[in-house]
Amino acid sequence: xxxxxxxxxxxxxxxxxxxxxxxxxxxxxxxxxxxxxxxxxxxxxxxxxxxxxxxxxxxxxxxxxxxxxxxxxxxxxxxxxxxxxxxxxxxxxxxxxxxxxxxxxxxxxxxxxxxxxxxxxxxxxxxxxxxxxxxxxxxxxxxxxxxxxxxxxxxxxxxxxxxxxxxxxxxxxxxxxxxxxxxxxxxxxxxxxxxxxxxxxxxxxxxxxxxxxxxxxxxxxxxxxxxxxxxxxxxxxxxxxxxxxxxxxxxxxxxxxxxxxxxxxxxxxxx
Numbered sequence: 001x002x003x004x005x006x007x008x009x010x011x012x013x014x015x016x017x018x019x020x021x022x023x024x025x026x027x028x029x030x031x032x033x034x035x036x037x038x039x040x041x042x043x044x045x046x047x048x049x050x051x052x053x054x055x056x057x058x059x060x061x062x063x064x065x066x067x068x069x070x071x072x073x074x075x076x077x078x079x080x081x082x083x084x085x086x087x088x089x090x091x092x093x094x095x096x097x098x099x100x101x102x103x104x105x106x107x108x109x110x111x112x113x114x115x116x117x118x119x120x121x122x123x124x125x126x127x128x129x130x131x132x133x134x135x136x137x138x139x140x141x142x143x144x145x146x147x148x149x150x151x152x153x154x155x156x157x158x159x160x161x162x163x164x165x166x167x168x169x170x171x172x173x174x175x176x177x178x179x180x181x182x183x184x185x186x187x188x189x190x191x192x193x194x195x196x197x198x199x200x201x202x203x204x205x206x207x208x209x210x211x212x213x214x215x216x217x218x219x220x221x222x223x224x225x226x227x228x229x230x231x232x233x234x235x236x237x238x239x240x241x242x243x244x245x246x247x248x249x250x251x252x253x254x255x256x257x258x259x260x261x262x263x264x265x266x267x268x269x270x271x
Contacts, residue, residue, distance in 0.1 A: 096175020098243025107140030184216025
């Protein structure tokens, strides 16, 4: 089985309070994009309960058994009599970027195992297992635009489409770890109800739809502000960092030659 885990962007991100459990409550919109990894799952006949993980593409800097794909397998294998599998991930989605690539890989692994071995798990059950991997992992089971709140695991479907816009995504060479980003955050009440995002024209998002992490992350990675300014110079009508960074996206009315503008960085554009 070959599947293609996709990335997401955050449209707006308000960190509203620190919780008693040490996590933070937030409000954001998760929006799926077509930047994708490649995940291959192969059953090993005659064996049970073993997952051998290999990867190519962007280097994954952690032991194979600690990768979120392996963790997803282990969660299901603890409750179901799963055959052994060989798993190969070709990593394309950058990490430390705010794109949710690792969470997507894990969620697609859960969905893929469910299909491959006919486990009969429904969407709600898959989301429950995904939540045990990470807070934004359940989103990739749904994989359509949602308003997310709580730690990011609570979601409401919203009516939002960016199909009429051209998206350019740029990631500087430096990434940002989520714990590092949270260390500099000052929680505050959301200044806009993101459930109403679909009613606000994209042309009016600037200054209204903001990412609270930019205040703490941009001083540490000044390239983010440089990228934002260059995207505006290219004609972007809205520019924002996604998640806790460091990737930045711009929305345009027309295609642009982004690779020429950012030859030193990772660049992806929508079709």
